Amino acid sequence: MKVAIIGAGAMGGAIARGLISSAPRFITSPGDLCAANPSPRRLAPLAEAGASTTCSNIEAVRDASLVILCVKPWLVKDVITEIKDHIDYSYAEIAVVAACVTISDLNEWLHKESAGSRSPSFCIVMPNTAVSLCKSMTFQVNGNGTCPLTLKAFGQLGEVMVIEERLLPAATSIASCGIAYALRYIRAAMEGSVELGIRAPLAQEMIVQTLIGAASLLQEPGTHPETEIDKVTTPGGLTIRGLNAMEHSGFTSAVINGLKASTPR
Ligand SMILES: NC(=O)C1=CN([C@@H]2O[C@H](COP(=O)(O)OP(=O)(O)OC[C@H]3O[C@@H](n4cnc5c(N)ncnc54)[C@H](OP(=O)(O)O)[C@@H]3O)[C@@H](O)[C@H]2O)C=CC1
Ligand SMILES: O=C(O)[C@@H]1CCC=N1
Incomplete structure (x- = not known):
């Protein structure tokens, strides 16, 4: 199963390191993970740890079963617009790690004509930096469906609570x-x-x-x-x-x- 991490900064990098260290419990091997980032310097340590890396978001999400988006909140909409046509909504889950975005924003941004009325499985995920050591307190707000892959992935990275969206700001x-x-x-x-x-x-x-x-x-x-x-x-x-x-x-x-x-x- 392929997992794509879009944005390999503080949080994307920490999630990648946590998933690599917990292999084979969620990803079978580091090579199942593909991290995308514009600047290669963020990717080098992940490549060294065995992950696949690329500067192309589109290449990263192709065939991915779980797409974890970890860019700054104000970039989420543009990155979704860039990648959504390359994600297969029939099986892929999209986990958005970003403060201050809402389920309603994501519903609108993820909609694509080619998918007809099909909505993707998506959620907002809010971890902390201890994900790199698999000791995060993470919150998951489901937007559509129960997002079991996301729950399982972040379950390897510490504790996960599925909460209502109204509790997310405080959490x-x-x-x-x-x-x-x-x-x-x-x-x-x-x-x-x-x-x-x-x-x-x-x-x-x-x-x-x-x-x-x-x-x-x-x-x-x-x-x-x-x-x-x-x-x-x-x-x-x-x-x-x-x-x-x-x-x-x-x-x-x-x-x-x-x-x-x-x-x-
Ligand atoms: N840091 C934290 O503790 C937490 C952060 N979050 C959320 O996580 C998200 C990421 O934050 P954080 O990791 O701290 O931020 P960072 O700036 O450390 O990481 C963001 C990464 O996204 C990359 N990036 C920029 N533009 C694009 C693009 N178009 N496509 C793909 N990647 C891109 C940046 O690359 P480059 O450096 O090359 O520009 C950078 O590596 C935010 O939305 C934040 O709200 C949530 C919980 C905790
Ligand atoms: O400071 C921030 O905005 C991000 C979101 C939560 C933790 N760090």
Whole structure:
């Protein structure tokens, strides 16, 4: 089965690396993947990993069963116009990875006279950059049909939730942008650690393991962040002083404001 990735930038490249590393679970071998990008420099590492690469979007989508479109949102319409006549709507699925496009936009852009009234199977997919390590939180909004190939592909690349379109803006902010917010917390904690005399690489190791622990605690059934925080905060102790100082600096408000600011309208 051929998978085409159109746009091999940050996200397309990460998806390609994730699919290659998870072979043979979705693609049988790296050669089943064809990545297209205008500048060859993005393609070189994928070619080295065994994927087929091309600067022609049309060549990439020919005979593909799954087309994953990963270009900037404002290019989606033009790229669809370029490739749609070369995609066989009778079997191919189209997964569009782009913020701020809607199912209604895609319905209109994907329509082609030659297909009569046949609509392609398509969906919007919103992963985060951890797809490259198969640890993404990905959302899928189906436009037409259930898009089982897309679900299976992204299921190899982490967790997938099929959601309603109305939830996608918030979900994008929480997880696709949110991975950057989590990383910014880590950077902030590293800066604090350096001020406290810990070298940055050692601080990074300490903080990352602490966050893995925190996330793992919350993966246990029936728990909640505040329940776990209560276990840490000795009355009159150290942690509550730190938490209160963070709140005086607006920690919770900063996070809420950030999530709201990055929710597409
Ligand atoms: N980055 C992220 O974490 C996330 C991104 N997204 C979505 O993914 C999409 C891609 O974003 P991102 O990967 O960050 O952006 P990038 O700019 O990193 O990648 C876009 C790629 O598309 C290529 N490109 C430009 N024009 C065309 C074209 N006509 N045909 C084929 N490829 C083309 C670019 O090539 P060149 O560099 O040669 O111009 C570039 O490699 C966006 O719509 C974004 O909303 C969604 C979730 C998370
Ligand atoms: O910042 C952005 O617009 C893209 C979409 C979600 C994550 N990155």
